[in-house]
Amino acid sequence: xxxxxxxxxxxxKKGGGYFVLIDPxxxxxxxxxxxxxxxxxxxxxxxxxxGSLIIDADFQRSLAIxxxxxxxxxxxxxxxxxxxxxxxxxxxxxxxxxxxxxxxxFGDHVIAxxxxxxxxxxxxxxxxxxxxxxxxxxxxFMSNTKPxxxxxxxxxxxxxxxAQYMGMSTIYLEAxxxxxxxxxDQVVKAVSSYVDIPVITGGxxxxxxxxxxxxxxxxxxxxxxxxxxxxRNLKLINDFSRAIHIKENS
Ligand code: 1GP
Numbered sequence: 001x002x003x004x005x006x007x008x009x010x011x012x013k014k015g016g017g018y019f020v021l022i023d024p025x026x027x028x029x030x031x032x033x034x035x036x037x038x039x040x041x042x043x044x045x046x047x048x049x050x051g052s053l054i055i056d057a058d059f060q061r062s063l064a065i066x067x068x069x070x071x072x073x074x075x076x077x078x079x080x081x082x083x084x085x086x087x088x089x090x091x092x093x094x095x096x097x098x099x100x101x102x103x104x105x106f107g108d109h110v111i112a113x114x115x116x117x118x119x120x121x122x123x124x125x126x127x128x129x130x131x132x133x134x135x136x137x138x139x140x141f142m143s144n145t146k147p148x149x150x151x152x153x154x155x156x157x158x159x160x161x162x163a164q165y166m167g168m169s170t171i172y173l174e175a176x177x178x179x180x181x182x183x184x185d186q187v188v189k190a191v192s193s194y195v196d197i198p199v200i201t202g203g204x205x206x207x208x209x210x211x212x213x214x215x216x217x218x219x220x221x222x223x224x225x226x227x228x229x230x231x232r233n234l235k236l237i238n239d240f241s242r243a244i245h246i247k248e249n250s
Contacts, residue, residue: 099145
């Protein structure tokens with residue numbers, strides 16, 4: 001059970017941690033293999049694999065390819081119960097605390113727990129908070145929950161603190177994949193300074209500058225996904241890595 005604590009240590013030393021999210025639907029097997037090798041060489045600290053809705057890809061096969069080609073930890077970011085596999089080092093054990101859908105608060109977890117134990121992967125207890133971001137995201141639609149308002153940080157702060165008091169290991173501030181706007185820095189700051197557990201944020205982060213300002217606002221880990229779908233953006237990974245690892249480049 002060391003994957004997440006190692007990543008926290010890496011983030012502490014580097015000033016922040018960088019996760020890349022791979023949605024298996026967006027790449028064929030050959031592209032996936034090359035992409036994983038590229039990102040590992042360009043300063044990524046961990047790879048998240050998953051999606052709120054996977055239509056085309058064979059999740060197990062995709063995860064096996066990621067595992068074969070990665071030199072960094074692989075963490076499942078499950079959009080459903082089908083997204084569990086032994087080809088991972090850990091899984092975000094997500095409770096969708098911004099919503100009030102009982103299945104996503106404490107329902108699917110009961111079904112998943114024995115599998116996770118059997119497979120021997122590390123569960124990372126995650127208080128997942130979905131925020132409004134300009135349009136309906138897949139995560140919002142699929143979970144049938146109402147996102148948190150971004151202009152009321154006190155609501156977000158109270159949710160995050162409740163997650164900490166319930167013993168969760170981390171908070172994930174999520175704008176939704178492909179969101180028009182990332183989570184505002186003020187919200188990241190308000191939540192990060194209010195809780196003692198590390199904050200992950202992602203959704204709609206398209207520039208290294210945005211990533212850096214979230215680290216400066218107090219986030220421990222930054223997630224990017226969509227922005228790397230275009231293979232011409234690979235160099236951006238180096239730029240994101242430099243921007244997020246602020247202690248290495250100061
Ligand atoms: C979504 O936070 C991740 O869960 C990444 O979002 O694809 O918008 O970078 P993007």
